[in-house]
Amino acid sequence: MENEASSEQPIGVFDSGVGGLTVLKAIRERLPDEHLVYLGDTARLPYGTKSPASVLRYAMQATAHLRSRGVKMLVIACNTASAVALDDLQRALAPLPVIGVVEPGARAAIAARPAARHLVLATEATVRLGAYGKAIRRLDPQASVRELACELMVAQAEEGWTSGDIATAIVREYLRPMITGSGAYQPESLILGCTHFPILGDAIRSVVSPQVSITDSAGTTAAVVASELLARGLNRTPAEPARLQLLATDGATRFARVGGTFLGEQLAAGDIELVDL
């Protein structure tokens, strides 16, 4: 099946939860004619606190499920899974194209601020692997990079607490050592190195100076998806409207409530298909 990709097949998008919907939204805006199937592994979220072996196993199972749905391309819309498992997934699923979000995120940040002091906000697992640091230093040797694990912000985003006093206080607490006091790192660029974090953009913006650029990987990942489709001649020519399928491994009601905010449209529990990996 994997050797016979056709333009009518959907693009598979995967994350541990609803965070990857920020990437799905960007892909949908860029490629409105593409069928999309999204899988959030909500039963096993968060990935960011798990060992690399567990994240790899989960990512293999999730992507195998999406492949069984006949996808023509896979987007790992999770920085943690991209940092831990992208190489293994690309090898295991070849010739299916598999696109991660770390490299596109690094490119977006460098384009916004070359040779800058970057601060990456990410999960524990992404920070432990130094994935962004490696990607940025490879692309821009003049840049400086620090990475900060902000695990509670994943829960905050999944809870839908995206603005207000509590949201701002959590973000401020994480960022304080980096922005307050003499000798603080004082980043010129914040990289949202977790796909859950763009939804917290207002809270993040409110605690840093307006001069600090804030970037995430959604737009640049969508651009990579678009150019890969073009290169492989896999763009869909619409005869009928594009379909969006939403799959989760647990909690359809919660997924619909919070996912709707991420996607910017109303979702009902009935819109979410529960799957077992």
Ligand code: DGL
């Ligand atoms: N959305 C995932 C990421 O981009 C992480 C959330 C989690 O910890 O599961 O890293």
